[in-house]
Amino acid sequence: MSQRADTRFWIAPVACALVITALSGVALSRLSWSFVDLYNLLYRATALSWPETLSYAFGGGVEYRPLLIIGVKLAHQVVGLRAWFYKALVLLQFAAILAGLLRIFLPTTRQRAVAACIASYAVARPPRSAMFSPRVSLPLTLMPGNAS
Numbered sequence: 001m002s003q004r005a006d007t008r009f010w011i012a013p014v015a016c017a018l019v020i021t022a023l024s025g026v027a028l029s030r031l032s033w034s035f036v037d038l039y040n041l042l043y044r045a046t047a048l049s050w051p052e053t054l055s056y057a058f059g060g061g062v063e064y065r066p067l068l069i070i071g072v073k074l075a076h077q078v079v080g081l082r083a084w085f086y087k088a089l090v091l092l093q094f095a096a097i098l099a100g101l102l103r104i105f106l107p108t109t110r111q112r113a114v115a116a117c118i119a120s121y122a123v124a125r126p127p128r129s130a131m132f133s134p135r136v137s138l139p140l141t142l143m144p145g146n147a148s
Contacts, residue, residue, distance in 0.1 A: 013107045013116035017098040020124045025091045033083065044069065045076035098123065 048056060053073045057066040079085045098120055107113035 007108075009110055009113040010102075010107045012113050013102050013105065013120060016117040017095070017102055017120050020120055021091065021095045021098060024094060024124065028087050028091060029084075041072055042076060042081065045073045048073070094124075 044053065044056065050073070053069060057069040075085070075089070101120065101123060102116055105112060105116040105119060107116040
């Protein structure tokens with residue numbers, strides 16, 4: 001077998017990752033985000049100045065996520081309140097994680113390529129408990145005004 005034929009095993013895992021990312025993008029585009037979560041996340045981006053944001057981000061608290069707080073403030077100032085941008089950002093992060101995993105998996109043989117495809121699928125799909133949990137499916141089925 002030629003040396004060139006040995007290097008083509010990476011194509012199938014990359015194609016799997018692209019399909020998984022595209023399907024996730026379709027699902028994400030149709031999903032509405034929770035108002036409470038968006039409000040809690042974006043309120044501080046609009047209400048706080050940069051010095052206040054930095055002190056809040058590195059001041060600790062219940063959830064210590066300084067890069068998230070600073071990133072949301074920066075993104076809010078650059079693009080504003082456009083939900084499509086934040087959804088695209090989530091999808092790009094997901095694609096970067098899959099690309100990093102494919103690099104770690106090193107699909108140089110047929111067996112490793114198949115294993116990389118299976119592992120990419122396993123990483124991408126939600127756990128069974130999340131798929132059948134009422135807490136996950138409930139926001140998708142509630143209509144405005146029907147919350148109990």
